[in-house]
Amino acid sequence: MTAFPDLYRYFQKALDEHSIKGNPDSLYAPIQYFVNIGGKRIRPILVMMSTELFGSKASEGLNAALAIELFHNFSLIHDDIMDQAPLRRGQITIHEKHGLPTAILTGDATLVLAYQYFEKYTAEVAMDLLKVFNSTALGVCEGQQVDMDFESMKDISVAMYNEMIRKKTAILLGCAMQMGAIIAGASKEKQELAYEFGIQTGLAFQLQDDFLDAFASSDHSGKQVGGDIIANKKTFLWLRLKEKASKEDLALIMEWEQKKTFNSEEKVHFFTERMNHYGVKDESKALIEQYTQNAFESLNALSNSTEAKQPLFDLATQLLNRKH
């Protein structure tokens, strides 16, 4: 199976060649701009790795890979509006650059462009891809809505949080893996193991994101460390801390939650220190390890050779060990 860097280069090249052009330019240029901002391209590469794992060429997975990357970009464009984010990966967001109406419409068109890539497959394969893609797309919308609902909710359990990140993040990685398996003609049973690898990797990925937001050193991430804490964002770390905190600490936490003006460093320090104290930091690390282990077990359950699976093991390990 082809390794990550080679697939990354292959995908980037295809993305450049499939340049998104059309009329009017005021609709298509922002899409092209946003797609070119970059990103890890994990989802499309998972599609192609999965296509290869089940015996087809990576190139046969390319159109589904492009579809999933465009879907991911669609959801980022609309999420950035909802979050009122001025920047995405250090670049100005579409709604900041072109205004709200164009940003909404650009996102909509990007979603439709994603669906167009399924036309490149045979009717039978396209139908199977469409089914998993539709239910995933709906799940991602549901996850995003639940995440927004959390902002005004008081009692959020860790279980509810897990269900949210499952939908918002993990199922798209599951979908990527399953699409590759579909394209290569793998059995339903193998499709499910591939899907599960994606889900577990996705859960590990999101928890790691939240962990790094609180505990990475800022020179690695390029973002403000503790951004989630400053914004009272309900992450696993935050929710678990509230579950484990003493009455006294809970009172302090709720005091911090209410404060409109505060010293950011002081707030981040309070929370990270308490997360450490209550073992929530270690618990989060252990959970990330556990999800990664689960992902590996799904891979192990597949009869394919270990060598064929290596790039997927490598990718999951790399995601786990990243510093930003």
Add this chain to the structure above:
Amino acid sequence: MTAFPDLYRYFQKALDEHSIKGNPDSLYAPIQYFVNIGGKRIRPILVMMSTELFGSKASEGLNAALAIELFHNFSLIHDDIMDQAPLRRGQITIHEKHGLPTAILTGDATLVLAYQYFEKYTAEVAMDLLKVFNSTALGVCEGQQVDMDFESMKDISVAMYNEMIRKKTAILLGCAMQMGAIIAGASKEKQELAYEFGIQTGLAFQLQDDFLDAFASSDHSGKQVGGDIIANKKTFLWLRLKEKASKEDLALIMEWEQKKTFNSEEKVHFFTERMNHYGVKDESKALIEQYTQNAFESLNALSNSTEAKQPLFDLATQLLNRKH
């Protein structure tokens, strides 16, 4: 072929039975609410009329009819945000009721729900439906973007306007007709005639909308008469008036365009009177007749019996003669 009122009742019943439910309710309830606001249901009924025209049962067109109605609702939900519209058919819009983020997400999910209905067809039929639907959906986004671009553009020709309404309105009616033909297994040639009937009907429909906005009596439309004129909206009437106006009148028109505060009635009176004077009102009427005639010719070119085509003739005539 079944007449409009019967198909309307059949579609409404199906829409009620396919109630849109899911988790979280905060995402699905607004969709259900918006779909229930109502509307003429012209697009889904065209799908079913076309399905019948080419020899299949209306019920076989139902899922595609539901898809196109959900697509139409998706585009209305997002258009209302872009237009900052507080009301849709007298009911409060989603972004007013639930805020911008939920309105964006509700629209997104509605679009995905539309795509899910194609899963109900065989792979071959679904693939053909997907192709026409994708290119139509993209065209509608393009038309909406061009319409927004018009707001800040100085020189818009009538030809540019026609191309815009073709994309923004007409192709969705064309798509409805073609989807019915695909489902019933009609030849490519017949599909194209059906598509063209939809296009021409759509053009007549949009021009009639603009005409009524300027010239209907307010007790029929339920909207403020002259809303487009008050908002400097670039309609056929507006653009053609500017093409035909004398130097002196053009100066007056441009003065009105610049005014921030004015008496609405006075502005509407000035424009409608000038539109009458320059024969633009009559020209618009004649053009609507022409498009309707073109639509009829496409229908006539089909070898099916006149009786089978009657509900489509009736529908187009009804749209032409409506008072609101």
